[in-house]
Amino acid sequence: EVQLVESGGGLVQPGGSLRLSCAASGFIVSSNYMGWVRQAPGKGLEWVSVIYTGDSTYYADSVKGRFTISRDNSKNTVYLQMNSLRAEDTAVYYCVRDLRWLQQGLDYWGQGTLVTVSS
Amino acid sequence: EIVMTQSPATLSVSPGERATLSCRASQSVSTNLAWYQQRPGQAPRLLIYGASTRATGIPARFSGSGSGTEFTLTISSLQSEDFAVYYCQQYNNWPALTFGGGTKVEIK
Numbered sequence: 001e002v003q004l005v006e007s008g009g010g011l012v013q014p015g016g017s018l019r020l021s022c023a024a025s026g027f028i029v030s031s032n033y034m035g036w037v038r039q040a041p042g043k044g045l046e047w048v049s050v051i052y053t054g055d056s057t058y059y060a061d062s063v064k065g066r067f068t069i070s071r072d073n074s075k076n077t078v079y080l081q082m083n084s085l086r087a088e089d090t091a092v093y094y095c096v097r098d099l100r101w102l103q104q105g106l107d108y109w110g111q112g113t114l115v116t117v118s119s
Numbered sequence: 120e121i122v123m124t125q126s127p128a129t130l131s132v133s134p135g136e137r138a139t140l141s142c143r144a145s146q147s148v149s150t151n152l153a154w155y156q157q158r159p160g161q162a163p164r165l166l167i168y169g170a171s172t173r174a175t176g177i178p179a180r181f182s183g184s185g186s187g188t189e190f191t192l193t194i195s196s197l198q199s200e201d202f203a204v205y206y207c208q209q210y211n212n213w214p215a216l217t218f219g220g221g222t223k224v225e226i227k
Contacts (some may be wrong), residue, residue, distance in 0.1 A: 030212075036215075045155075045163065047216040073124055094162055096127040104155030105168040107219035112162055 002026035002108050004095045008112030012085055016117070020080040022095030022110055030073045033098035037106070038078050038091035038115075046091075049080065050098055063089075085117045121145050121212045124204075125219035132197050140222045142190040142207035151211035154183055154192045157221075158203045166205075167192065169171040194224070202226055 008020040036052040049059045049069040057069050068081040074107060076119070092112040099107050122145040132138045142152070150170035165174040171192055180195040180216035193222040196199055207219040 003223050004159055028215055034127075034171075037216075044221045045157075045208070045218040047218065050214055050216075060215060100151075100213065100216070102209070104164050104172075105174075105208065105210060106155075106163075106216075107168075107174065109162040109164070 001099070004097065004108055004110035006044065006093065006095050006110040006113040009115045011116045011118065013119050014086060014117055015085060017081070017083045018085065018115060020082065020093055020095075020113055020115070022080075023080040024076050024078070024095075024097075027097070028073075029071050029076050029078055033101060034069075034071065034078045035096050035098045035106070036069065036078075037094045037096055037109075038089075039094070040088075040091045040110075043091075048093070053079065082091050082115070084117075087117050088116050089115060120215060121148060121209050121217050123207055123209055123217050125207055125218035125222050127175050127222060129223045129225060130137040133227045134199060136195050136227075138194040140176055140192040140194075140205055140224070142192070142219050144187075144188045144190075144209055146212075148211035149181050150186045151209060152183075152185070153208045153210065154181075155206045156201075156203050157206065157209065158200070159223055163206065165220070166180075180209045197224070 003025045036048040066084045071078045095110040096106040097108040152170045153169040156162040171183045
């Protein structure tokens with residue numbers, strides 16, 4: 001069974017840092033595109049970042065230069081390092097398996113982890 | 120960046136009735152379009168990809184159509200569990216993905 005389990009969310013002050021983790025089971029992360037999507041409270045979905053199988057990484061303009069996506073193949077886990085956090089980064093962050101290369105969208109989502117940026 | 124626009128923002132439908140949701144892209148995305156359902160307090164779930172292909176386990180009452188810039192999600196006979204928010208998303212223009220603002224389907 002495919003599962004994505006996020007962790008690492010919490011309350012952080014503006015300017016602070018947080019690292020989110022996404023532990024995958026049922027498939028191999030290094031053989032897939034993996035990404036993050038966020039949802040601010042009461043708002044819609046916003047794409048944040050993707051890591052390709054070849055290790056290329058891409059980011060939304062709103063987080064470029066502040067967030068870094070990576071993966072640990074030995075742990076089958078994807079990470080999102082978030083630095084210089086702002087109030088507008090407050091959101092539920094979802095880890096996703098990204099099948100765009102198969103023209104199939106985002107087929108698996110984690111349950112989400114809440115990040116709150118506030119003093 | 121491709122902008123995705125969904126309409127209406129809210130759709131009031133009675134159980135058993137048909138619901139038709141629209142999604143428009145600011146430029147052609149071919150059929151590289153997906154639809155997601157998000158129930159309150161839950162993560163989104165993939166319903167449709169390739170504009171018209173149902174994802175695994177999705178009931179046949181959900182259907183998608185369209186290509187280029189105009190797309191439609193139809194729910195043929197609304198069940199209680201279908202009252203939720205629906206998002207369209209394009210994956211034609213890489214690397215950024217863009218979502219529509221969502222359509223909330225509520226009970227009339």
